[in-house]
Amino acid sequence: MKLAVLYDSKSGNTRQAAEWIAAGMERIDGVEARAYYIGELDADYVKDAAGVVIGCPVYAAAMTPDLRVWLQAEAGKLGLAGKLGGAFATEQYTHGGAELAMQSILMIELVYGMLCYSGGAACGRPVIHIGPVAVNGNVEPHNGMEHYEETLKIYGERFAKKAAELFG
Numbered sequence: 001m002k003l004a005v006l007y008d009s010k011s012g013n014t015r016q017a018a019e020w021i022a023a024g025m026e027r028i029d030g031v032e033a034r035a036y037y038i039g040e041l042d043a044d045y046v047k048d049a050a051g052v053v054i055g056c057p058v059y060a061a062a063m064t065p066d067l068r069v070w071l072q073a074e075a076g077k078l079g080l081a082g083k084l085g086g087a088f089a090t091e092q093y094t095h096g097g098a099e100l101a102m103q104s105i106l107m108i109e110l111v112y113g114m115l116c117y118s119g120g121a122a123c124g125r126p127v128i129h130i131g132p133v134a135v136n137g138n139v140e141p142h143n144g145m146e147h148y149e150e151t152l153k154i155y156g157e158r159f160a161k162k163a164a165e166l167f168g
């Protein structure tokens with residue numbers, strides 16, 4: 001079963017998060033997961049994927065303009081209806097607005113007919129309500145991408161497990 005993680009990223013944090021989510025997905029037997037920058041994706045691979053997770057950096061407490069344009073202009077060509085969908089984000093402030101960015105991504109996934117999934121409280125700790133968030137170390141010395149590696153991998157694992165239950 002194929003899964004995809006699609007992301008926007010300017011300085012690499014969100015690319016790193018996407019790669020960790022994909023690595024977590026591959027903890028489930030039989031899963032192949034690939035992470036793609038939205039400008040360089042393999043459309044045939046994404047069309048074949050049973051699930052797609054989409055993420056970006058938070059810009060002004062919202063998704064990036066590039067991701068919104070891509071979601072509205074290009075994502076509709078990928079046959080997303082009926083696929084499992086998820087969202088993630090990176091930010092530089094703990095209270096920087098990641099939930100708002102993810103909520104907007106999930107809303108567009110619903111519009112395309114995707115089945116949105118976060119794992120939610122049902123999976124226990126780490127509890128991930130909307131989607132996983134990584135806060136980088138740009139301005140908060142107690143934070144840093146490395147603190148979120150395992151949570152991102154666990155999210156990918158949960159997402160892949162649910163996709164396997166539904167489509168495997």
Ligand SMILES: Cc1cc2nc3c(=O)[nH]c(=O)nc-3n(C[C@H](O)[C@H](O)[C@H](O)COP(=O)(O)O)c2cc1C
Nearest residue numbers: 009010011012013014057058060061091092093096
């Ligand atoms: C134009 C712009 C707006 C941003 N707005 C926010 C914000 O509202 N909240 C926040 O926490 N971080 C904000 N950031 C920081 C980025 O979200 C953060 O550094 C992110 O991890 C960058 O991801 P990337 O390395 O994948 O590009 C902003 C960065 C830029 C360039």
